[in-house]
Amino acid sequence: MYFFFFISSKSQSFSHFLFFSQTSDLPVLHSRCVLVHDRQVLLFHRANGWFAMDGICYHMGGPLVKGSVVDIEEPMHFRRAAEILGVVGPKSGREVVVCPWHAYRITLDTGEGMTMDTNSHWKSKGPRQRTHKVTVKDGEVFVTLTSGKFLPSDEYCNRKDIRIEEDTT
Numbered sequence: 533m534y535f536f537f538f539i540s541s542k543s544q545s546f547s548h549f550l551f552f553s554q555t556s557d558l559p560v561l562h563s564r565c566v567l568v569h570d571r572q573v574l575l576f577h578r579a580n581g582w583f584a585m586d587g588i589c590y591h592m593g594g595p596l597v598k599g600s601v602v603d604i605e606e607p608m609h610f611r612r613a614a615e616i617l618g619v620v621g622p623k624s625g626r627e628v629v630v631c632p633w634h635a636y637r638i639t640l641d642t643g644e645g646m647t648m649d650t651n652s653h654w655k656s657k658g659p660r661q662r663t664h665k666v667t668v669k670d671g672e673v674f675v676t677l678t679s680g681k682f683l684p685s686d687e688y689c690n691r692k693d694i695r696i697e698e699d700t701t
């Protein structure tokens with residue numbers, strides 16, 4: 533089943549934004565696909581704010597709406613040690629969406645692809661997924677598409693033959 537929330541333009545003082553919904557329509561820790569000017573965008577409501585990025589993975593077109601959002605962990609050996617000791621491992625405070633197809637990790641705030649170096653530290657591969665601006669005002673959420681130099685996710689998100697499914701997990 534393919535389903536999208538269509539965003540309608542809202543005039544008046546926010547004419548250059550696209551109205552999404554009331555903040556209460558998307559609870560904290562939920563995400564949702566929205567179609568903005570024919571672009572497939574994934575909107576996240578997290579404890580530390582709202583984020584939006586292209587909804588189709590820059591790698592090979594995976595549906596990021598089906599990925600989980602996690603705090604990017606500190607080095608693997610810390611996490612393993614924590615697991616063995618039965619304690620909660622260290623957190624970075626930075627969230628990534630994990631693509632369900634090949635487990636690429638993409639930061640919510642900047643769209644950077646993350647990879648683990650030989651010392652088991654996460655490092656950035658640079659921006660890969662285009663992020664978009666989210667503005668919240670008076671309980672309403674607005675999404676503004678960004679533009680700029682080509683990013684790998686641009687290749688997928690304007691394609692009409694790839695559609696992602698709506699989900700709210």
Ligand code: FES
Pocket residue numbers: 589590591592593594631632633634635636
């Ligand atoms: S398609 Fe997303 S990691 Fe490969």
